[in-house]
Amino acid sequence: MSGSNTSAPEVIRVKRVSKRFTIRKDSSLKERVVTLGRAGRRHRQDFWGLSDVSLGINAGMTIGLIGHNGSGKSTLLKVLGGIIQPTEGTVEQRGRVAALLELGAGFHPDLTGRENVFLNGSVLGLSNEEIEEQFAAIHEFSGVGEFINTQVKFYSSGMYVRLAFAIAVHTDPDILLVDEVLAVGDEQFQEKCLAKIRDFQAEGRTIIIVSHALDQISSLCDRVIVMDKGKLVYDGIPVTAIERFRELLVENAVGQARPDQVSRALEIRSIEILDRNGAPLEKVRAGDEITLQVDVEMLRPIERWAIGFSVDSALGQIALASNTDLLDITLEPLRASRTVTITFTTDGLNPGRYSVNANASGISEPTSHGLMNGAEFEILGQARSVGPVATSVRIT
The missing domain is CATH 2.70.50.60 (abc- transporter (atp binding component) like domain)
Structure with missing residues (x-):
């Protein structure tokens, strides 16, 4: 675990962020045509994935995001990474951000692994020359071997994750966002990833991790944020955060079935x-x-x-x-x-x-x-x- 660095400058600042999604109840095109106009409002429902979230993250910290499924932690990570824009509020960032979100996000299925390395690198702001310099290290770290020249649509989930993680950590990010994808890789690769994350911590980089592995969160993070129903309900030390999360799971009623x-x-x-x-x-x-x-x-x-x-x-x-x-x-x-x-x-x-x-x-x-x-x-x-x-x- 890296040391808490509250005197370091803020690299992410979130002010009163809310995110609204519209859920449609008319599932087919025919139903949507029938429900056009005012009648269509009855077939739409607003869902707030985030509600009035504010926080600041200092450089060099490792932050954990935990919560039950649907609590808003992945939505918050996407907002922090600029993947989706908030409906209300503002998000400010400083530095290069590399995000490991859904499996295969940012990969074009019809391109080879090699071509996707260059595509992802360019999206992250690297020039072709910079990607060329890092390509050998990315290839070696990913362990995909000769499959680097195969279209990624033929990759297994583990190969996807290995290549995506290798690209993210070799593009010199100031902020690394990781959303549960490490759970897909095998044990040996997970150890390799955790070692790289600890190297990043030693170098003073900022890391934000979403995970259901509470022991991993406890060992890696300086600070843990607990999400519940789109709201930030706790922000503090890992031990207390995990206790708060477990309280939410039992809904303050030990011995009562869901x-x-x-x-x-x-x-x-x-x-x-x-x-x-x-x-x-x-x-x-x-x-x-x-x-x-x-x-x-x-x-x-x-x-x-x-x-x-x-x-x-x-x-x-x-x-x-x-x-x-x-x-x-x-x-x-x-x-x-x-x-x-x-x-x-x-x-x-x-x-x-x-x-x-x-x-x-x-x-x-x-x-x-x-x-x-x-x-x-x-x-x-x-x-x-x-x-x-x-x-x-x-x-x-």
Whole structure:
């Protein structure tokens, strides 16, 4: 993580930016002809992707943008990069901007990889001579090999990302915008990209990253912005931002299922954490045994079904997961509501806060229901390593 540099000059300034999109309900040309004029207004709906967003970004900072799907983080990144213009407000930039947005954005499918390198470079303001100087480095970094002379419409998603990232980082940008595209590449290339991002941080460049990988956001960013329904709801240090994001995910109601997860055959109503004596449990020590009581409500009988659970760290990483299928357990037909008991030990888990999720699904018929963040517990103690897994570490 680069050091916070609030004394450096601002390279991006956003003032009261809002972005409106128009959603049409008449999907065909024929319907649009029929609904021309005033009647057509009833078939249009305005959607505000961004609402009154203001922020300033200083040179040399690494900023993370997080939020649930549809929260406005990608829209904000496009506005920052000048890809789309705001409906209201202003965006000011200083320096050359390189943007890695949607997969294949800026590539012409009928051009070869080589031709797209020159096309993208010229769009970013480089001359042909400058692109020629960087071409060998771009080609080597991308790892596409002989496919550099193949039309990119035949590229895999991973090849797209590798070439796009190679172009972006070799065009000497002052500001690098990255939108989730690194999730497409393989693990080796992701490591290569992260190493390049750290080089950029050391050189004092400004980086803005959109990602659902909270551990990556936590390790790379000086500052994290949380978006929700088009609004900026938090702007500050990564740890607090991630906590705020997780609060939004559970909508301040731990143990309450989301409406879109409800099914008609069965529902998980609650998850309760108990100690070995059956008493409610909130805090444990590493190695202690935990019992989960999962309350399953039968809405209609189901012959064959399964249940599973997972334990997530505070950063959203899966620390532990299992289900009746993995354990080779066959449940009795669900004829009435019942409680399922799950017992596990906390051996191997680092100290910290954890949340518990559960999911029940039908085998004899397609039905399911999940309860996310149904309960929480804390493992006491001092962590000796990073991540949810605790193990013995010696350095000599």
